[in-house]
Amino acid sequence: MDKSLSVDAPAIDLVLADYRDPAHAHAVVSLLDAYARDPAGGGEALAPEVLAGLPEALAARPQAFSVLAYDGKQPVGLVNCIEGFSTFACRPLVNVHDVVVLASHRGQRVAQRMLARVEAEARARGACKLTLEVLSGNHSALRAYEREGFASYQLDPAFGSAMFLQKKL
Numbered sequence: 445m446d447k448s449l450s451v452d453a454p455a456i457d458l459v460l461a462d463y464r465d466p467a468h469a470h471a472v473v474s475l476l477d478a479y480a481r482d483p484a485g486g487g488e489a490l491a492p493e494v495l496a497g498l499p500e501a502l503a504a505r506p507q508a509f510s511v512l513a514y515d516g517k518q519p520v521g522l523v524n525c526i527e528g529f530s531t532f533a534c535r536p537l538v539n540v541h542d543v544v545v546l547a548s549h550r551g552q553r554v555a556q557r558m559l560a561r562v563e564a565e566a567r568a569r570g571a572c573k574l575t576l577e578v579l580s581g582n583h584s585a586l587r588a589y590e591r592e593g594f595a596s597y598q599l600d601p602a603f604g605s606a607m608f609l610q611k612k613l
Contacts, residue, residue, distance in 0.1 A: 461510035469499035471519035479544040520549040538566040540576035577608045
């Protein structure tokens with residue numbers, strides 16, 4: 445586990461999740477469910493089949509990885525990532541898919557530490573960039589991501605900034 449070196453911040457341990465480890469699997473599912481129940485995550489609990497099947501589904505995907513943050517034995521943070529591919533760079537990219545910090549640990553730079561660990565893993569995988577999406581009204585998350593170097597982008601100002609869209613299937 446990586447230890448935080450900050451004297452002012454709580455001692456937070458970071459670990460890459462092993463989805464087949466029951467404690468890690470439980471932490472991933474419980475933290476993601478806490479996020480889903482939060483208004484920023486949609487305000488609804490995850491479906492029982494998601495809770496039951498997520499660790500195995502993630503373990504079956506070598507392009508998936510998660511960083512867990514622990515305060516002692518208590519899981520307090522999670523970042524789920526999925527490796528993609530940049531055709532323009534001909535290299536992998538890593539999409540930061542979920543960022544969760546329990547309310548009890550918000551404002552303590554837990555997300556910052558987890559994102560630094562994600563960046564280290566992305567670099568080890570040869571990734572050219574990190575991507576993420578954030579709701580425009582989630583101002584505290586947006587500020588946190590900007591502090592870590594994330595920014596909107598454009599290829600040509602005449603075409604405007606990139607937008608994230610979805611089509612549910």
